[in-house]
Amino acid sequence: MSLRVAVAGCTGYAGGEVLRLLLGHPDVEIGALTAGSSAGSTLGEHQRHLTPLADRRIEPTEVDTLRGHDVVFLALPHGTSGAVAAQLDPGTLVVDCGADFRLEDPLAWEKFYGSPHAGTWPYGLPELPGQREVLAATKRIAVPGCYPTGATLALLPALTAGLIDGHDVVVVSASGTSGAGKSLKPHLLGSEVMGSVSAYGVGGVHRHTPEILQNMARLGATHPALSFTPLLVPMPRGILSTVTAPITGVSAEEAYAAYAEAYADEPFVRVLPPNTWPTTASIVGSNVVHVNVTVDEAAGRLVAVSAIDNLTKGTAGGAIQSMNLACGLPETTGLPMIGVAP
Numbered sequence: 466m467s468l469r470v471a472v473a474g475c476t477g478y479a480g481g482e483v484l485r486l487l488l489g490h491p492d493v494e495i496g497a498l499t500a501g502s503s504a505g506s507t508l509g510e511h512q513r514h515l516t517p518l519a520d521r522r523i524e525p526t527e528v529d530t531l532r533g534h535d536v537v538f539l540a541l542p543h544g545t546s547g548a549v550a551a552q553l554d555p556g557t558l559v560v561d562c563g564a565d566f567r568l569e570d571p572l573a574w575e576k577f578y579g580s581p582h583a584g585t586w587p588y589g590l591p592e593l594p595g596q597r598e599v600l601a602a603t604k605r606i607a608v609p610g611c612y613p614t615g616a617t618l619a620l621l622p623a624l625t626a627g628l629i630d631g632h633d634v635v636v637v638s639a640s641g642t643s644g645a646g647k648s649l650k651p652h653l654l655g656s657e658v659m660g661s662v663s664a665y666g667v668g669g670v671h672r673h674t675p676e677i678l679q680n681m682a683r684l685g686a687t688h689p690a691l692s693f694t695p696l697l698v699p700m701p702r703g704i705l706s707t708v709t710a711p712i713t714g715v716s717a718e719e720a721y722a723a724y725a726e727a728y729a730d731e732p733f734v735r736v737l738p739p740n741t742w743p744t745t746a747s748i749v750g751s752n753v754v755h756v757n758v759t760v761d762e763a764a765g766r767l768v769a770v771s772a773i774d775n776l777t778k779g780t781a782g783g784a785i786q787s788m789n790l791a792c793g794l795p796e797t798t799g800l801p802m803i804g805v806a807p
């Protein structure tokens with residue numbers, strides 16, 4: 466099979482990672498590359514690491530340019546995907562790396578994004594129960610946010626195995642700076658970021674809060690309640706999430722066994738050996754998630770930790786994993802399971 470694939474937003478971090486992975490995908494031919502103000506320049510001027518595509522000319526993001534492809538990846542700012550997707554053929558697979566179609570509740574969308582809700586597409590997290598079947602039958606995929614991917618995969622076995630009920634979940638996630646995109650932001654200047662860790666979106670206001678809650682409900686949380694705090698750390702890639710929640714009558718060994726069983730057949734999720742804790746350095750550049758869990762007996766809480774690469778499993782790798790399912794390809798096709806170290 467050779468899928469002709471277009472990437473809109475090819476000069477950004479998400480679009481660049483989609484292209485890095487597509488270049489290693491055996492069933493893909495790279496078609497149109499589009500962006501905004503960069504149209505007319507070559508990809509090599511923006512993505513020096515994508516050497517095989519360095520001389521490719523970037524086109525404006527127009528529907529006529531994106532038509533005629535089997536798959537279109539949208540890696541555009543929030544709020545721009547809906548108008549483009551609406552004009553694409555219903556038979557074209559559209560994979561949106563942005564947030565526009567992730568949330569089911571229009572009120573939650575309006576509260577956290579401050580714009581009208583564009584709609585809801587099948588959610589591109591294959592590890593959710595029943596989701597592989599949904600993704601195999603769709604032409605529209607909403608790629609999860611990077612924090613929701615890390616937090617949800619840290620929580621999944623605890624909720625599906627009934628270790629916790631989800632009424633008091635605390636998530637603290639430390640992210641690398643690429644999560645914020647390439648555009649210039651004063652708080653991301655080197656002098657501001659280097660040598661410092663900072664909290665932001667504090668107090669339940671980060672826009673990934675409703676997305677994590679939506680996933681918790683889907684995993685069986687009866688009264689989902691979440692406190693989510695993101696941290697910005699001076700590294701380019703990676704997210705380390707710690708998740709805690711009240712637990713009663715379950716030992717650390719039982720919690721570990723539940724996680725090991727839940728993820729035994731997942732190609733991209735590895736539960737580390739007991740008392741070995743995830744590090745972002747181990748998964749950078751790969752589509753792999755490292756997870757572990759224990760019970761803090763004194764606090765009466767389950768503690769789970771996950772590490773993902775925000776651009777790979779957290780965006781582009783997850784997007785291609787879902788594309789593979791939607792195109793009837795083996796789910797792991799073209800996706801790296803090997804990180805880069807040191």
Ligand SMILES: NC(=O)C1=CN([C@@H]2O[C@H](COP(=O)(O)OP(=O)(O)OC[C@H]3O[C@@H](n4cnc5c(N)ncnc54)[C@H](OP(=O)(O)O)[C@@H]3O)[C@@H](O)[C@H]2O)C=CC1
Pocket residue numbers: 473474475476477478479480499500501502503504526539540541542543545562563564609610611643644645646647648775776779780
């Ligand atoms: N970074 C991450 O970890 C993650 C990002 N995402 C999502 O992916 C999307 C892109 O994010 P990211 O790559 O970080 O952002 P960047 O700012 O790095 O890139 C944005 C891209 O969109 C293009 N663009 C901007 N405005 C327009 C426009 N009006 N019309 C057409 N193209 C436009 C830019 O082109 P130009 O160079 O011409 O301006 C660039 O290619 C966002 O929706 C984001 O939420 C999702 C998960 C994680």
Ligand SMILES: CC(=O)N[C@@H](CCC(=O)OP(=O)(O)O)C(=O)O
Pocket residue numbers: 562563564609610611612640641642643644645646695697
């Ligand atoms: C470090 C950092 O700034 N991260 C981004 C999240 C990036 C991401 O996954 O989010 P979307 O796809 O929803 O934009 C943020 O907190 O806004």
